[in-house]
Amino acid sequence: MLERLSNKRILLGVTGSIAAYKAGEVVRRLREQGAEVKVIMTHAATEFVTPMTFQALSGNPVYEHLLDTNAEAAMGHIELARWADAILVAPASADFLARLRLGRADDLLMAVCLASDVPLAVAPAMNNKMWSDPATEDNIRVLRSRGVLTFGPDSGEQACGDTGVGRMQAPELLISHLAELFETGALAGLHVLVTAGPTREALDPVRFFSNKSSGKMGFAIARAAIEAGARVTLISGPVSLETPDSVQRRDVVSAQEMYDAVMAKMEDVDIFIGTAAVADYRPDTILAQKIKKTDENLQITLIKNPDILSTVKQRYPACFCVGFAAETQNLEHYARNKLHDKAVDMIAANWVGADTKGGFDSDKNAIRLVWREGEQELPMMSKAKLARELVSHVAQRFYVRHKSALSGDNILHFNQKESTDST
Numbered sequence: 008m009l010e011r012l013s014n015k016r017i018l019l020g021v022t023g024s025i026a027a028y029k030a031g032e033v034v035r036r037l038r039e040q041g042a043e044v045k046v047i048m049t050h051a052a053t054e055f056v057t058p059m060t061f062q063a064l065s066g067n068p069v070y071e072h073l074l075d076t077n078a079e080a081a082m083g084h085i086e087l088a089r090w091a092d093a094i095l096v097a098p099a100s101a102d103f104l105a106r107l108r109l110g111r112a113d114d115l116l117m118a119v120c121l122a123s124d125v126p127l128a129v130a131p132a133m134n135n136k137m138w139s140d141p142a143t144e145d146n147i148r149v150l151r152s153r154g155v156l157t158f159g160p161d162s163g164e165q166a167c168g169d170t171g172v173g174r175m176q177a178p179e180l181l182i183s184h185l186a187e188l189f190e191t192g193a194l195a196g197l198h199v200l201v202t203a204g205p206t207r208e209a210l211d212p213v214r215f216f217s218n219k220s221s222g223k224m225g226f227a228i229a230r231a232a233i234e235a236g237a238r239v240t241l242i243s244g245p246v247s248l249e250t251p252d253s254v255q256r257r258d259v260v261s262a263q264e265m266y267d268a269v270m271a272k273m274e275d276v277d278i279f280i281g282t283a284a285v286a287d288y289r290p291d292t293i294l295a296q297k298i299k300k301t302d303e304n305l306q307i308t309l310i311k312n313p314d315i316l317s318t319v320k321q322r323y324p325a326c327f328c329v330g331f332a333a334e335t336q337n338l339e340h341y342a343r344n345k346l347h348d349k350a351v352d353m354i355a356a357n358w359v360g361a362d363t364k365g366g367f368d369s370d371k372n373a374i375r376l377v378w379r380e381g382e383q384e385l386p387m388m389s390k391a392k393l394a395r396e397l398v399s400h401v402a403q404r405f406y407v408r409h410k411s412a413l414s415g416d417n418i419l420h421f422n423q424k425e426s427t428d429s430t
């Protein structure tokens with residue numbers, strides 16, 4: 008079974024509604040769909056259900072206090088905000104909605120909501136009169152206009168005995184709506200080929216030249232492309248990462264093997280994303296025996312490896328090609344040059360200098376996307392989030408290039424940002 012929230016980090020906020028007892032079922036179903044779950048409870052919520060329930064169901068500690076010195080040391084509100092891929096508040100009380108509208112940060116849940124830039128969904132649950140009160144209606148209207156997603160509420164019999172609109176939406180529906188956030192469908196029906204990781208260029212039976220690439224960015228992009236509805240082939244150098252669900256993976260070692268594996272698959276590829284740190288050079292001969300430490304100086308002749316990105320673009324000009332450029336200086340300059348020299352459609356450039364925080368082997372990264380008519384800065388964020396944003400931009404540029412096949416509905420922005428595109 009395809010887990011719809013595989014590897015997603017969901018922060019569940021539980022507030023002081025009588026429906027708080029149903030939040031246990033929400034946690035259970037989130038985990039069933041592959042999500043990692045952390046729960047924040049408001050003080051009022053703890054009067055309805057115990058934190059112990061959510062701790063047991065989520066397998067994680069439950070977070071309650073904003074001004075808790077221990078919690079702040081281990082995992083402060085900012086850390087929690089950064090951790091999440093999405094926040095779901097279920098049930099969301101009338102009081103919570105009012106405070107959210109005001110931008111209050113007077114408890115942990117409010118502070119996290121304010122400090123986060125990931126999708127925020129609320130599942131209101133309250134008496135039908137509270138729901139239809141002009142104050143609540145106004146709060147909901149303002150929150151929606153700010154991009155807060157509202158799931159429900161449903162109508163039916165209520166805990167207070169009334170019947171009407173205000174019941175929290177059923178947990179299975181909430182989870183389904185949440186999963187849809189990640190399933191953008193922007194690349195539905197397309198074949199995406201991603202290369203990832205380093206290559207190893209053998210010198211003798213035990214030694215090789217390689218680089219620091221971990222493959223994390225490429226694997227995150229493969230996962231994001233699956234979420235966007237694509238069929239994904241991932242060709243990876245030696246890494247220790249699990250294959251994302253539904254991705255077809257082929258492992259290779261050297262640059263020549265990666266080149267051969269890519270070319271063998273290119274026939275029906277619509278989008279090529281080359282994140283692999285492919286060695287530019289390899290030793291001209293691989294020695295049959297281990298080199299002995301006899302000579303004072305050792306000279307090794309290196310010869311050029313085939314250029315995968317340029318060859319793909321030359322042989323398959325209709326394919327939308329994205330290259331990665333890891334630079335230690337003059338990022339913009341080299342990115343524009345590479346875009347031009349390799350005649351590709353987009354370059355994703357990132358810093359990999361000694362003092363950079365993201366890049367190789369890190370879980371975070373920041374990149375600058377450059378294409379012929381524009382560019383877009385994607386600031387430091389988790390590689391999972393960055394991959395989704397990148398895929399969203401690739402989808403937009405892909406459809407712009409294929410205007411004839413363009414349908415506005417195909418373009419979906421996971422996390423809409425202003426583009427500096429000048430077209």
Ligand SMILES: Cc1cc2nc3c(=O)[nH]c(=O)nc-3n(C[C@H](O)[C@H](O)[C@H](O)COP(=O)(O)O)c2cc1C
Pocket residue numbers: 021022023024025026049050051052099100101102103132133134137
């Ligand atoms: C028994 C009981 C049930 C309640 N149920 C709800 C409810 O379903 N929805 C709601 O918005 N408020 C409900 N309230 C009121 C909230 O608990 C109250 O507004 C509280 O301040 C919410 O705090 P919080 O938003 O910080 O969690 C209920 C109160 C009580 C005593």
